[in-house]
Amino acid sequence: MKILVVGGGGREHAIIRAIRKNPAVDAVYALPGNGGIAADAQCVPIGATDIEKIVAFAVENGVDYAVVAPDDPLALGCVDELEKAGVPAFGPRKNAAVIEASKAFSKRLMKKYGIPTARFETFTHMDKALAYIDRVGAPVVVKADGLALGKGVTVAMTVEEAKGAVRDMMEGGKFGASGSTVVIEEYLEGPEVSVLSFTDGNVVVPMVSSMDHKRAGDGDTGPNTGGMGTVAPNPYYTPEVAERCMREIFLPTVKAMNAEGRTFKGCLYFGLMITKDGPKVIEYNCRFGDPETQVVLPLLESDLLTVMRAVTEGRLAETEVKFSDRAAACVVVASRGYPVRYESGFPIELPKLGPDRDIYVAGAERRDGKLLSHGGRVLGCVAVEDTLEKAVREAYKVADAVKFENGFTRRDIGKRALEALKN
Numbered sequence: 001m002k003i004l005v006v007g008g009g010g011r012e013h014a015i016i017r018a019i020r021k022n023p024a025v026d027a028v029y030a031l032p033g034n035g036g037i038a039a040d041a042q043c044v045p046i047g048a049t050d051i052e053k054i055v056a057f058a059v060e061n062g063v064d065y066a067v068v069a070p071d072d073p074l075a076l077g078c079v080d081e082l083e084k085a086g087v088p089a090f091g092p093r094k095n096a097a098v099i100e101a102s103k104a105f106s107k108r109l110m111k112k113y114g115i116p117t118a119r120f121e122t123f124t125h126m127d128k129a130l131a132y133i134d135r136v137g138a139p140v141v142v143k144a145d146g147l148a149l150g151k152g153v154t155v156a157m158t159v160e161e162a163k164g165a166v167r168d169m170m171e172g173g174k175f176g177a178s179g180s181t182v183v184i185e186e187y188l189e190g191p192e193v194s195v196l197s198f199t200d201g202n203v204v205v206p207m208v209s210s211m212d213h214k215r216a217g218d219g220d221t222g223p224n225t226g227g228m229g230t231v232a233p234n235p236y237y238t239p240e241v242a243e244r245c246m247r248e249i250f251l252p253t254v255k256a257m258n259a260e261g262r263t264f265k266g267c268l269y270f271g272l273m274i275t276k277d278g279p280k281v282i283e284y285n286c287r288f289g290d291p292e293t294q295v296v297l298p299l300l301e302s303d304l305l306t307v308m309r310a311v312t313e314g315r316l317a318e319t320e321v322k323f324s325d326r327a328a329a330c331v332v333v334a335s336r337g338y339p340v341r342y343e344s345g346f347p348i349e350l351p352k353l354g355p356d357r358d359i360y361v362a363g364a365e366r367r368d369g370k371l372l373s374h375g376g377r378v379l380g381c382v383a384v385e386d387t388l389e390k391a392v393r394e395a396y397k398v399a400d401a402v403k404f405e406n407g408f409t410r411r412d413i414g415k416r417a418l419e420a421l422k423n
């Protein structure tokens, strides 16, 4: 079988490694992939949002199945176009990808179907948004409506900060068209849990839970990033919380999308906050998380490609999806200065790895046989162990064995989770 994977980050590297375990797979193409992914797939220089070229490549090369991993091509209808050309693909169609692409859509969906989330209002006029902030006060959260690379959210502790964020988005054009509509919502408190799930529109099968570390600096300080590390499972996701999430959030969301004529097939990612009033949705993503995937897939014991195809074909209910009860940690090695300003082009030497260890390459290119850093997040260093404590320790050993002089890691990935386990 020939498989095509759209995307070129650490998440895609993890997906490709998992897909290659299926013995029926004889070729994997990554569009565009990266210099590290090139060790596991044939990288083709076609951008992840160049839908026309992606479809043409798939048809010309007799691709049997495609996986569309990033949010942009999903929002642009990449799955719809592949399907039209006769190439089955993993991921939601355009009309379902909107659950991530528009926060105004997803918030309205939750309100309409009684799915627990922060209270909110949507604004298209700046004056009204500013007046609303005066009325509700701080802390308050301001979000740009559209995709803003995970950076369109301001958790404002003061009214002035909240107003500044609204002005930046609506007047400053910081996020282009994504910022012409803003959502202002209630500030929630509690630990965050990421739950990626498989859904074929009929059933929802949650994957092992995980915890992201979004800020660049230790102790959750510094600017927001795409994610500096992850652990799985997330200790805050107890069996009771899981049961409540299924009943109050997961199934109602899938049913709501069906009722709207927007059946969601693919990986639906629930970004949750476990508040004192129960679990609430912070955000939906229409795709695998990055770097959540790097800890979730190493714990998947079932064959990923088999599960993905069952999702596409609506056979998920009769397909086994089994996760190991071990633990995984991923420590991201990023370029110094990320996410603000950083340089690329530094040589990287990867250490030899034992079993249950992996390095997924997020941002690197290969030149003259050498691996050079290329981008903000460069590597995801992963360890799987029987306990979370060991997994974290071992993931740091992997990260520290990497030779990359311009790299930095957060030093407290998993700390909060380990403290929660002690209580």
Ligand code: AMP
Pocket: 118, 141, 150, 151, 152, 153, 155, 185, 186, 187, 188, 189, 192, 214, 271, 282, 283
């Ligand atoms: P998002 O891009 O929607 O995931 O938001 C980024 C981060 O902002 C989340 O991971 C939370 O830490 C924080 N956040 C978003 N919404 C809220 C909220 N209503 N209350 C408190 N924190 C929030």
Ligand code: GLY
Pocket: 150, 212, 226, 227, 285, 288, 289, 290, 291, 292
């Ligand atoms: N790590 C968060 C995300 O993928 O959106």
